[in-house]
Amino acid sequence: MSKKTPGFRAATILDVASVANVSKSTVSLVLRGSDLIPTETSDRVRKAAAKIGYVYNRRAAELRRQSSNAIGVVISDLRNPFFAEVLVGLERRLAEAGYTVFMAHTNEDLERQQRVLTILREQGIAGIAICPALGTPISLPRSVKSWGVPLVVMVRTLGGGASYDFAGADNGLGVRQAMDHLIGKGHRRIAFLGGITGPVLQQRLDGYKETFTAHRIRFHPDLIVTSQPTREGGHAAMVRLLKARKSVKAAVCYNDLAAFGALSALGDAGLRAGVDFDLIGFDNILDTIHSNPPLSTVDIKPEQMGAEAAVLLLARIKEPGLKVQRFIQEPTLVLRQSG
Amino acid sequence: MSKKTPGFRAATILDVASVANVSKSTVSLVLRGSDLIPTETSDRVRKAAAKIGYVYNRRAAELRRQSSNAIGVVISDLRNPFFAEVLVGLERRLAEAGYTVFMAHTNEDLERQQRVLTILREQGIAGIAICPALGTPISLPRSVKSWGVPLVVMVRTLGGGASYDFAGADNGLGVRQAMDHLIGKGHRRIAFLGGITGPVLQQRLDGYKETFTAHRIRFHPDLIVTSQPTREGGHAAMVRLLKARKSVKAAVCYNDLAAFGALSALGDAGLRAGVDFDLIGFDNILDTIHSNPPLSTVDIKPEQMGAEAAVLLLARIKEPGLKVQRFIQEPTLVLRQSG
DNA sequence: CTGAAAGCGCTTACAG
């Protein structure tokens, strides 16, 4: 795919060497910032390089060094701002550490995830940060590890006894905080809206159910209205809830996206969140601050979570023998107008 | 920069060759899918490769071939869903064509953009798709071209006589459509909310002003309330507008994000969009469908725009001599509840 | 159809 314009031969360190009147080893040393070379010489080399428009060839260098300064980041759903924010935090930290990120988007498609991972592997990546697509087999960390590439899993756990570095949030606690708040406001029948499957849903749902038990409130299974964890899904879930159980006046949502959809459905029905109905989201994506009305939500600091994932991965790269690392973000409830 | 686990030597085509009892040229041919090799032989080779866990080394292959199948995508603001959607469309099309994308985020920072471009260049990328950071010099396309790497610019033009492949939207027309609609509803004093700088703002503002002229309506400069093109900015702009000119009952926003902020400010003031105030966004990001209320907006099909950018880039890669290409998305007004 | 040889652009010991 794409040769360079024919006839054009890119300058190499050999060209630089001949212009600067040194050997190519010297050029290599200068380029890599070695202090073995006297300033005068290195200046001359640098000038020569600039003059002939020399471009460092990372591929060649990495092939020879058998190493890479690129990290692969695989994201399951970029259209969800939550993941975009995680990605931004991750990328910033990685860039600070001198790494480049190669991003890939799986769109929750397992097959695509597999392809993407294979390509990253073939590129000889230095490490992988992944938010696994729904349904990812528990064996993934082991197999990536068997390739010899450092890995950090983000956001979604892979269940069971698998051991791998992980950065996520305490989802159960977050929902319990939201529920406690709602119960404190006098609600007894509180719905849970949105989410279809996956470990994060499981954890948030557990927190939801636990709260009822803790407060000795009877739990009604039909208060749980599942749906895609999207605006659309949240909208549909709220519509269904409103139709089925008119007495319910509060809900916590699987995530902020679903909460936005629910907000919209509330609006359609002429209900105002925060006065006619108390609604709480989860994630605290940027958009929650200026939604209509501003959304109360459980803050798990998406950008910071990404940054922490980067830290874990960096540590693993530097020290492969490290014991398993785990960063679990403490959630905090942020109250705005919706509930 | 992570070496592989020491002592572990990855299998090469030489290893495969010796297991399969052929020469390494044969292995190479088989791996690349050549039809020069009889099925029986190629099966044997493939089995041998699988058996010893051989991994194709793209770096080595690309170094030798002097080519790459990776494309660099540089995005100025990933937290804006509009760009995330463009990216998704772009990536899908590129993946279909067999390319891998290396994504980089500049966060509207020119220095970071420069660094990122340099690294992509050093990686020997097959092409670059860029949404230039605000303030990007007009010389960028020329300098990328001088590197010999195919380029497509997205969303924001770089002004003047520069010639480069471009995929964007007809921003002026889009705003005129929104304005015509509002005028058709009887509005005369229509505000423009959000946006600070940049070519896209310029184009949208031009469309805004032109409409007044076309309808022979007197134009009031203070109907333009600039702000960051974010929710926060849109919120602030609406607050300012409401305070300064109580008689204004309609606005078009720089983008959907700003419109969401405006929606939120309207809500704060007890006003309902679509009944007390007509508000129209721009972009038609996914979020508009289920905002509160659902946002009327100018649809420029972000994902499709990304896909079209990919098409242009792919064409340029295949045929560097092509004349300058330009894809300008036709906007369409989509009316929902906000205005 | 297959094998031997050269070479992509670097880095890395090793002499001097």
Add this chain to the structure above:
DNA sequence: CTGAAAGCGCTTACAG
């Protein structure tokens, strides 16, 4: 401090 040599893992003519 600098130069000559080997080699990273592939691909690509070129013989046979």
